[in-house]
Amino acid sequence: MKLFRDEAIENQKGKVYGDIVLSAPKMYKYYIVVIVILLVVALFFLWLGKYNRKEIVSGYIDPVDGVIKVIADEPAVIDKILVSEGAQVKKGEPLIVFNRGKSTLSNKVVSDEIVTSLQKEIDLVDQLILAVNQKSDASILQTEEAIKSHYAAIKSLSLEQTIINDAIGLIERKKNRLLKLKKSGFVSEIDVENVDLEYVNLAMEIARVKREITNLENLISERRRALxxxxxxxxxxxxxxxxxxxxITKELINASVMNSYTVRSPIDGVIDNVFENAGRQIFPGAPVLTVRKAHAEMIARLIVPVKSSGLISTGQKVFLRMDAFPYQRYGVISGTIRRISTSPMTPGQLEMPITVGESFYVVDVELKNAQKKDGNAGLILKVGMTLKAEIIIERHSLLSYLLSPLKSVTKQYEVNPS
Incomplete structure (x- = not known):
């Protein structure tokens, strides 16, 4: 048996207190569900999301071993630059010839007079050497021609001697025949004497020819000794x-050395920059060109102000944006801090392509993807290129970042409870 009707009981279900009916629409329930889901997603994002604390500093590209600057030791004029940018050089190879004498007008005049005088002496000696050589050649040729003529005369006299000997042989046979005829009474004594006279004349000719041959041979020997x-x-x-x-040449070299000197390459490497031209006057300490090791590894040298250096340490990641290459097209170059200078440097203490107005540390960064390419264009790093670097100092979750003020207050309370 029911005390109340079913309709009355159903009517009283929505009441809490009094006669006011609280009836919430179903849409509110959906809103609550959505809000709860959004809160969960937000908490999840705050928990997983990371916040990077970073420092942005300037820097430039440099070889790991640096570059060597070739400078003038004293006031001088560049006579010759023997190399060009990009040229490969060996250790000890001449790079530049400086001239001290041309640095002032008076020294230049004296130097030119000395060099001109010595050069004239060398030219005069060269002319004398040429004249002596010509005279020597002419004299030797004349003597050799005379010796040849003597040999020709000896040959002619030898032929004459042969003919005379043949004639003597004929006369001897003629005399023998006449002697036989004389015994028979066919010829007189006078005929025999005439033949004897002819024989004597020919014998005298033979003696004369031999004497002339001997004289010529002696003359040839004398001429050879004289030659x-x-x-x-x-x-x-x-x-x-x-x-x-x-x-004289040594004097000229000494005079040139006194007024000029040559600078040679201290290493095997590559010429990076040539700052001056031949004929320019330079002063002590002025750079003329730079040399670096061939195939040297390129690094980024970052100039970190002292106020920004507190949380920087080796191994931290660095992202570089090259001023010469738009990062929107070429992207960034990643790297890792390799070395941090142990003591700060002051402005002007380090020569570099950027300007700094406060004390700083030098940070070396090892490059990871410096050879990135964009189509057919390669990202080629050159010494002295400037850049902007982002150093990732700390990484925190967004939730930790939002709660950091509360943590700070808590720490202050722990330190000073009152």
Missing amino acids: DVESQNWKVEILNLNQRKEG
């Missing part, structure tokens, strides 16, 4: 002239 002595004298004279020329 040897003359050749030796010419050689001695030319040697003396060459020694004189060598002495």
